[in-house]
Amino acid sequence: MDRLTTLELFVRIVERGSFRAAAASLGVSRPVATTALQALEARLGTRLLQRTTRQVRPTPEGEVYYRRCLAILADIEDAESHLSGAATGTVRIDVAGRLARALLLPALPAFLARHPGLTVYLGEGERFVDLVREGVDCVVRAGPLADSDMIARSLGTMVEVTCASPAYLAAHGVPRSPADLAGHGMIGFVSSRTGLPMPLEFTVEGRVTEAILPARLLVNGADSYAAAARAGLGLIQSPLHGLAEDLASGALVEILPDHRPPPLPLSLLYPGHRQVPARVRVVMDWLVGLLGPA
Numbered sequence: 001m002d003r004l005t006t007l008e009l010f011v012r013i014v015e016r017g018s019f020r021a022a023a024a025s026l027g028v029s030r031p032v033a034t035t036a037l038q039a040l041e042a043r044l045g046t047r048l049l050q051r052t053t054r055q056v057r058p059t060p061e062g063e064v065y066y067r068r069c070l071a072i073l074a075d076i077e078d079a080e081s082h083l084s085g086a087a088t089g090t091v092r093i094d095v096a097g098r099l100a101r102a103l104l105l106p107a108l109p110a111f112l113a114r115h116p117g118l119t120v121y122l123g124e125g126e127r128f129v130d131l132v133r134e135g136v137d138c139v140v141r142a143g144p145l146a147d148s149d150m151i152a153r154s155l156g157t158m159v160e161v162t163c164a165s166p167a168y169l170a171a172h173g174v175p176r177s178p179a180d181l182a183g184h185g186m187i188g189f190v191s192s193r194t195g196l197p198m199p200l201e202f203t204v205e206g207r208v209t210e211a212i213l214p215a216r217l218l219v220n221g222a223d224s225y226a227a228a229a230r231a232g233l234g235l236i237q238s239p240l241h242g243l244a245e246d247l248a249s250g251a252l253v254e255i256l257p258d259h260r261p262p263p264l265p266l267s268l269l270y271p272g273h274r275q276v277p278a279r280v281r282v283v284m285d286w287l288v289g290l291l292g293p294a
Helices: 002-018 019-025 031-044 060-084 097-114 167-174 222-232 240-249 278-293
Strands: 049-051 056-058 090-097 118-124 138-142 150-158 161-164 200-204 205-212 236-239 253-255 264-271
Touching: 002 019, 002 056, 002 060, 002 167, 002 253, 019 060, 019 118, 049 205, 056 097, 060 097, 090 278, 097 222, 097 278, 118 278, 150 205, 150 278, 161 167, 161 200, 161 240, 167 253, 205 253, 222 236, 222 240, 222 278, 236 240
Parallel strands: 090 118, 090 138
Antiparallel strands: 049 056, 138 264, 150 264, 161 236, 161 253, 200 205
16 A cells, blocks of 8 residues: 555544544455554554554544644645646535435536536435544535534525425414414424424514424424425424425415524534545535525
């Protein structure tokens, strides 16, 4: 294994916390990875990693070396991109599925045509993603942000609406204000952060109020959430862009339009301790231009 590949292997071991995962990401066997790291430590004359049966962590010397390796690898990638005049390589992004299908995928062909050297790995999910450990370059997330060492770029806000199916409203009535919600039920969307159903939110006279209604169905995916609403299983609150077709077709009906939830913040997150390679900057700039405020 050459010196540059060994540096990349070391970085991935630190970030994945696993020899096996790091080796697999580079397409080499675990014994090859182990031998390469042992040779690196022997050449440097210091131990870089603390190995236990449960995890691999950098030593203090390994942490310093890891930071230097990140800078070296980013500089090499930037130099190659500068000389070739184009960003190249694979960029891993993670976006909530309905947002990806409604906004990203329609714009992706034109973006890839402008950058023929790029490949985009698009992950879909609402769960929390450990960017460093999972090797993800950036994520787009909706909602308030938890404290972390990630850098966040605001993409503006998304309008949210409260909806139900015509059959549900025929059976339970159409509420005219949040005070009319007694006797109604919601479909519980389970937060990946708390493990609990998220309350419904309504704006009343400029103030936000919450309501937790009985829920006989709990889900953790946006597609199931909307499908359950179409099936008449309760009220939901979701970004307008993801429900536009259902609202236009009449499969869902917006209720309480004068008491919509506060707009949902949308953010682009990426690791704060890394230098951002050219290939990732290109993709992030595209996401900001596509999803950010006009």
